[in-house]
Amino acid sequence: MSNRPRRSVLYMPGSNARALEKARALPADVVILDLEDAVAPDAKATARAQVAAAVTAGGFGHREVVARINGLETPWGMADLAAIAATGPDVILIPKVNKSDDLIAAGRALAEAGTPGRTRVWAMMETPLAMLNAATIAAAAADPATRLSGFVMGTNDLAKETGARLVPGRAPMNSWLMTCLAAARAHGLVIIDGVWNEIADEAGFIRECAEARDMGFDGKTLIHPNQIAGCNAAFSPAETEVAWARKIIAAFEQPENAAKGALQVEGRMVERLHADMARRLVGIAEAIAEREIPAA
Incomplete structure (x- = not known):
């Protein structure tokens, strides 16, 4: 596994130009420039152009730059991939991965779009099928064409699609978290925990960061810059x-x-x-x- 810190992984809406500019100075280890959940349908084209421009312009320093596209089966996915791929972000994050074939198809599309060889792929693990297929999805990393190097847990989508409640300690989904973690580690992948939704509950957030660290996650995805400092502290070795x-x-x-x-x-x-x-x-x-x- 890489020694590169990935403690704090902050989602930034691709439709918000000010947020994209702010991402260059925040103390997050990783920024996800988001074209999917954080962007309304009527803002997808604007977000795509802004993210492509931001990645091309660079200036993110040590921060790993991830672009999350829309699913390839959606009306926006292939256009996202075509616009973002050639700009060469560090990682392209593929949502709603259900099986290894999804990554094979994404890898093929990235190659056809002329994506630089250094650009990797991370898979969002956020559906019931992904939980059932975690081992075979992770094993797709053995095929260089998939570019797979990491998992990101999508706990909100998991809760939506399974009915599992997001409760303190996350007992309803701990088995899924550990299944994905074991699959990721078996194949040398990075794995990032899901988000904490209650921005005002700092104590709960710090507790969940500590739980994710103790489980073995590399870091946690964040939805607000105010969460960065606490997350960095939790995932930094004492x-x-x-x-x-x-x-x-x-x-x-x-x-x-x-x-x-x-x-x-x-x-x-x-x-x-x-x-x-x-x-x-x-x-x-x-x-x-x-x-x-x-x-x-």
């Missing part, structure tokens, strides 16, 4: 975690431990898998720290 990780790494790097699969560090038994986990945690912490160094 200083104590980083210090402990460095001790594990240092212990295994000692010459006398070169052939050992497990050893004791300060009275705790650790294995080489813990050293691997520690290196990733330190890598993320260092990447975050590098971003926070003020520009000269």
